[in-house]
Amino acid sequence: MLRDITIGQYYQTESVIHKLDPRVKIGGTLIYIISLFLFENVWGYLLAALFLGLVIKLSHVPFRFMVRGMRAILFLLLLTLVFNLFLTPGEALITFWKLKITKEGIIMAVRMALRLSFLIIGSSIMTLTTTPNNLTDGMEKMMGPLKIFKVPVHEVAMMMSIALRFIPILMEETDKIMKAQIARGADFESGGLIKRAKSLVPLLVPLFISAFRRANDLAMAMEARCYRGGEGRTKMKPLVYKRRDYLSYLVIVGYLAGKIVLGIYL
Amino acid sequence: MTLIVDHVNYIYDPDSPLAHKALDDICLTIPDGQFIGIIGHTGSGKSTLVQHLNGLVTATEGHIYFDGEDIYDKDFDKKKLRSQVGLVFQYPEHQLFEIDVFSDVCFGPKNLGLERKEVELRSYEALRQVGFPDELFYQSPFDLSGGQKRRVAIAGVLAMKPKVLILDEPTAGLDPQGREEILGLIKRLQKETGITIILVSHSMEDVAEYVERIIVMNKGKVMYDDVPKEVFKHHKELEEVGLAAPQVTYIMEALREKGLAVSKEATTVEEATEEILRAFASK
Structure with missing residues (x-):
């Protein structure tokens, strides 16, 4: 029932992208997102699409998995499309009643839709090809310098990895609770807003109780293993850059440079 | 109210790398009033199978008929099916949510759209049927012991x-005494009300003593479907799939090897005692 949510989901397969250091993927995703907002011309978008296509091809993750992630933001996408289409001032093409579609509006809407889709697909490649543990490992390492400013980097990373780890567990739990209540005649689908909100009570109460119980158990298990925060803690698999990681950095920087060059000279 | 499972296939997570066949061409007939045990190792598909029976999970292929009607028909009332085929899940924690036991049991019948009086009457009856003590009716269900929670969960469906x-x-998760109590309760329920009961378990010990028919599941397929005696004759094959016949079967087997003329038929402790006594008497 809740299988459509792909955020934070990992797709297991063998590929170059999977093997990359998480720091490369995080950095690369950031650069890619920034690049989307840098220059606006057709060639720039083409390059971005090409780069994205290449990475998707290399990642061996079926394209429909990324599209599935898009479903969650479909509403947002449509909303931006509609607003841009009707509310951008400029040369009117079609007018009915008080609404008019302008040429600028169409261009703007297409741009926004492309940007948003690229952004979502780009970042979902990162989560699809990196295990949550690896991801937070990478973040911890990247945020390392912040420790000088007394930012609890390790704790933040630990909280994130726990939160990510718990998403699938809690989803599965939700599924089971839902089934148990449907078996007792609960109806989560019909009725007005208030009735629907009310119908969630039999779902949320057991879910919260179980979440608290799990959190409690986890805290206990961590204590039992003498967890005392990041101070002096070593890693079993420390992150080390390899040749392919340096190469990927080069490719990413090359892409960014290409985008800038295209933006300035075309 | 016969349930017929007709060539049902179910594929879990169809378009992902984790796709696998959870049910493989299952055919079963479940007549009225039978007490059935479904046994299988973890991941054998037994839970998936029973979730098909009340329409919680829809088969990838095949049909299920309840009382002659195909439950996958568009105009079939799934809600009615779920009130007729009650499913109690493994963990009572997944369904208890109300402030007290009684209101929690009322949840099911209330969803059927019954009158308040009828709802309360049924809930009271159900709680009595599972032997739940009156003085705990207005306790929070979360403060109960594991065995009591399970009783409330069963009552919630029985209502x-x-x-x-x-x-x-x-x-699952009960101590031997709690286990015996729950199983005894189920047996009594079946005798008193005559309803069909399907008991899903991974332990032969659990079901051998109580059920009249055993369905053994392995890797999404029905491996055996027979009366306990017949199924336990295959104890070697059962071991191969990670199951075991009840201990009694092994004791009888060992006795036979030592030259005591006991029959293979005994599956419960009582039957075995009788059989051994008889064998010694005739010696």
């Missing part, structure tokens, strides 16, 4: 007056 009651691992 809907199902014709078929399915219990998914009702004894």
